[in-house]
Amino acid sequence: MAVLTQTITRRRPRRARTFELSADEQAHVKKALRFIYKRQFRDWSEFAAQLGCYRHTVIMAAGKGNSHQSRPSIGLAVRAAQIAGVPVESILSGSWPNDNTCPRCGR
Numbered sequence: 001m002a003v004l005t006q007t008i009t010r011r012r013p014r015r016a017r018t019f020e021l022s023a024d025e026q027a028h029v030k031k032a033l034r035f036i037y038k039r040q041f042r043d044w045s046e047f048a049a050q051l052g053c054y055r056h057t058v059i060m061a062a063g064k065g066n067s068h069q070s071r072p073s074i075g076l077a078v079r080a081a082q083i084a085g086v087p088v089e090s091i092l093s094g095s096w097p098n099d100n101t102c103p104r105c106g107r
Helices: 023-040 044-051 055-062 074-084 088-093
Strands: none
Touching: 023 044, 023 055, 023 074, 023 088, 044 055, 044 074, 055 074, 074 088
């Protein structure tokens, strides 16, 4: 019978990192989230329900902070593009919404 002389620890395998947005793309997604909210929704809870996440998540993702919590994900960008009816590439590139576009009327 063998005697165990060392402690054996088993680590869980690391999950693969998901696709992360660049700082510019994050800023464009935040701008788009705020625009969609102002144009189509009355409160953050309604917007969060359409996005399929919690109210706090949307508020933090659309916020102006630089903390880890305020980073919008690619999934949130895709769902926001679906709600707005625009391609996700236009949100990530910053071509939508234009700076001249009014969030209330869309003109």
